[in-house]
Amino acid sequence: MALCSLRHASIMNYSIIILLEDSHADFPQFIENLHHVFSTREDSFEIIIMANGTGGFLRNQLIKLQGFNHAIKAFEFNAKTTQAVCLQAGFKESSGEIIVACGSYQQITNDSFNKSLDALDEGTDIISPWRQGRVDPSFNRFQSRIFNTLVRTLIKSDLHDLSCTVKIFRKEVLEETKIYGNMYRFLPIVAAQKGFKTREVNCQHYQERGETGFYTLSDYVTRLIDIFTLFFNTRFIKKPLRFFSSIGLGSLLIGLFIASYVFAEKFFMGYPIGDRPALLLAIFFMVLGVQTASAGLLGEIIAFTHGRHKKEYTIEKLI
Amino acid sequence: MHYDLSQVKIKRTNNPSNPTTCLYLSIVIPLYNEEESVEKLLSELFEAGKQFEFAYEIILVDDGSTDRTWETIERLKKTTPQLRAIKFRRNYGQTSAMVAGFDYAKGEIIVTMDGDLQNDPSDIPMLLEKIEEGYDIVSGWRKDRKDHVFRVLPSRVANAIISSTTHIRLHDYGCSMKAYRAECVKSLKAYGEMHRFFPALASMTGARVTEVPVKHHSRKYGVSKYGFERILKVFSDIFAMNLIIRFSSNPLKGFVLCAVPFLFLTLFFGGLALLALILQWTAGKAIFFMVATALTGMAVAHLLTLGVVSELVVSTSDLSHTRMPEVTKKRIAQRA
Structure with a gap:
């Protein structure tokens, strides 16, 4: 050989x-x-x-x-x-x-x-x-x-x-x-x-x-x-808040939309508001939105405290 | 080759009586597709450099240009020994380019500027003067800005928001022309697209920040590298920045503050649920208020749990962000 x-x-x-x-x-x-x-x-x-x-x-x-x-x-x-x-x-x-x-x-x-x-x-x-x-x-x-x-x-x-x-x-x-x-x-x-x-x-x-x-x-x-x-x-990976906050914001807006719809019905048509499941759904979406966005906050803290030292660029040449 | 810039050390001026032999100033300039501007930029810098009474270096960072920017830099390097340069593998954005430049710089003072000839190098001595007065960061202020109104307006709004939400009061955060004491900016290790927040971030260190009006020219070559999408990103960054500045040393406090409104809601709904039971309102009302109490109560529990986890995250980190103020420590003269 x-x-x-x-x-x-x-x-x-x-x-x-x-x-x-x-x-x-x-x-x-x-x-x-x-x-x-x-x-x-x-x-x-x-x-x-x-x-x-x-x-x-x-x-x-x-x-x-x-x-x-x-x-x-x-x-x-x-x-x-x-x-x-x-x-x-x-x-x-x-x-x-x-x-x-x-x-x-x-x-x-x-x-x-x-x-x-x-x-x-x-x-x-x-x-x-x-x-x-x-x-x-x-x-x-x-x-x-x-x-x-x-x-x-x-x-x-x-x-x-x-x-x-x-x-x-x-x-x-x-x-x-x-x-x-x-x-x-x-x-x-x-x-x-x-x-x-x-x-x-x-x-x-x-x-x-x-x-x-x-x-x-x-x-x-x-x-x-x-x-x-x-x-x-x-x-x-470096901007977790952008990911979580876009989802959270979406959920929050859905919640606000449903809530304003229910309130509009109450004020303009006099429907009772106190026991409507739609209002519960609105609260649910808003709570979900805040929870998701707050997870992004935690992500941002992790990125800042643990990821700051990781360089995000790669170098091809140095002179 | 695998490059690690963290090995570069700051050169201390041990012998102030002969400053010409020691590297004092590093000028860091990110470039992205600026082949037409590079040569003119360097000659302007040399013109300004003639007045300097100390040694300086120019660090060009090619941020993944697709034109002949790097070839031009390599050609110019042959005739200019004080030129050093970094070439990125792809486009990483202005912040990364500046951070790489900071890491590569050897000078005691670092000046950053745009590569598109909109800043004027003849302003550099003015910035340095302020640094000599004792400031850690001197930011340029484009008092007479030569850009389209659609560029200037969103930037004005962003400036106003940053100014009112952070401790640092400046007119123009977006101006690339800034001077830093090297230790201050190296300790920041900024990330994302945060170059406009360097002064705000540095406020975590207690850095002494000021601004001076600088000249601004309209763009001669190339196209402006900004768009509408950028504006949204800038606002999300402002939000993240504020959270970090306020809460990165005591995150639990941030989460508790978030939880407070939900705690009130829980008490409010809980009270109503009790009333509904005691006063025997309709069964539907009692159930409604009980579910609402449970939902908002869960939000409180969730936020507090995340707060405790975040406290864990911070305490397991190397804690370097909590020690940032050390870099602005300065010995003061004692009277005999």
């Missing part, structure tokens, strides 16, 4: 971080394919495998991968954690200029890997593959389309396939972008909000090993909450 050739002796070009979550028998084949793709590119690279709650699976597979030992670093988490934690832990161990993050199995073809890597040119910081010719069941594609459309309209991004586990980006992206929880799939969007140039590349779908058919109810709820979290984080 030839050593991977070093075009730039001191600079590591690529760090491939594999977020291993499922045990698939053809895992060694995946690593072999990756190794093949990157060794033909004549750039230096390393493969970092982060086993996330797969038990002893990775240890057994490493025996089969002994031929590639020089290029592989392997780590395992004892208990299953989020992809965001895995990625950032792998990132700490990496030394490459460009990070290639992927899931447990090969999702796009070797050619697509090459195409995506080539697309990361001077003016681009992050590549998000868009799987074409998908090989998973049509119901899966349908769900995925709804999810991506929802995100595109709410967050105003132009990406079509956030569910693809492969993401290619410069190391600056992860240095500036802190992700947590289920935000791994939204990394291109969060990075774009920080001013990094995102580009979508059409890729050939290779295989799909994820769940098919209906997910559990909690999966759908989780996904919806993720989208809302992203929406709130990108628009209102």
Whole structure:
């Protein structure tokens, strides 16, 4: 086995971080394919495998991968954690200029890997593959389309396939972008909000090993909450009062409108006012409005006392 | 590269007898699509700089311009050593640009101004004079403003509101031309779109604030970067600002004040409900007043709970906002 050739002796070009979550028998084949793709590119690279709650699976597979030992670093988490934690832990161990993050199995073809890597040119910081010719069941594609459309309209991004586990980006992206929880799939969007140039590349779908058919109810709820979290984080994280006060003000106005209607009826038509449910509804809306707005007040206090030191800009160049 | 500006330290003028060797003044100028103005701006600054008897630097902050602003800055940098510049990855707004400039600045005094040539650098010595008199913040006042009436009017209203709701009395909060003692403004760490509130925010520190009339020119190049939507945002910011200034050190008090009217309503409805029961009004009336009592009572409970949580939030923070007044501490001369 030839050593991977070093075009730039001191600079590591690529760090491939594999977020291993499922045990698939053809895992060694995946690593072999990756190794093949990157060794033909004549750039230096390393493969970092982060086993996330797969038990002893990775240890057994490493025996089969002994031929590639020089290029592989392997780590395992004892208990299953989020992809965001895995990625950032792998990132700490990496030394490459460009990070290639992927899931447990090969999702796009070797050619697509090459195409995506080539697309990361001077003016681009992050590549998000868009799987074409998908090989998973049509119901899966349908769900995925709804999810991506929802995100595109709410967050105003132009990406079509956030569910693809492969993401290619410069190391600056992860240095500036802190992700947590289920935000791994939204990394291109969060990075774009920080001013990094995102580009979508059409890729050939290779295989799909994820769940098919209906997910559990909690999966759908989780996904919806993720989208809302992203929406709130990108628009209102430093000005929570604007979010809460607009809702609160709306509720307060509805309450005032109903109340004035009831009072108008009392004064002009002489209807009794004392036991009208409509008046209770008005009071309810007004109370709700004040409660929502006051939550915004609390948000503003949190932003001021804990968020003041977080810089909200990202710097591209300094001279 | 990953840049961290928090490492930049203020250079103290240890040797006042020879001020030319120490960096005294930093001029921070945010720029957004100002390729036509940059060169003229710098030559105006140099013209004004000829009178300075101290070293100064110019910090240009390119706020994600889409034109050739940054290329122009890079070209000018080659011939002007006292020029330093920051390029943002995208447009973050004037406040962020100024905050980044503050963080990057090394001078003892920081002067901010607009990049669109509407401010006149020849006013800088006048601002510095006031600083030397002992003020921490000197704000420019565009006494003779050269803008369209639709720009001036909402700004007048905003000024009046800020002036009447905060301790600081100024005519023109929106003027970008301001001079600050570096410690004062660095401790603020403003966020959002709050550059117009720097003096008001600084009032939390007890900073000594004053204003001087400055010249104002009409816009020569580019377009004005303001719209109607901005006005709404400014008003929401004024509201948030006031809450923060008043209540960020004792938030529970703010929530209790919110709860007081609801407490009265609860007592009022509760009293009526009792009367309805005792005097045996119609059953509908008694139920109505009892539900109303419950609703308003819940509002009181909710507000008080949030108040206690907010007290928790403040006490778990690093409390730096409660220590802001330290920066305006000044040693006074003692008589022998």
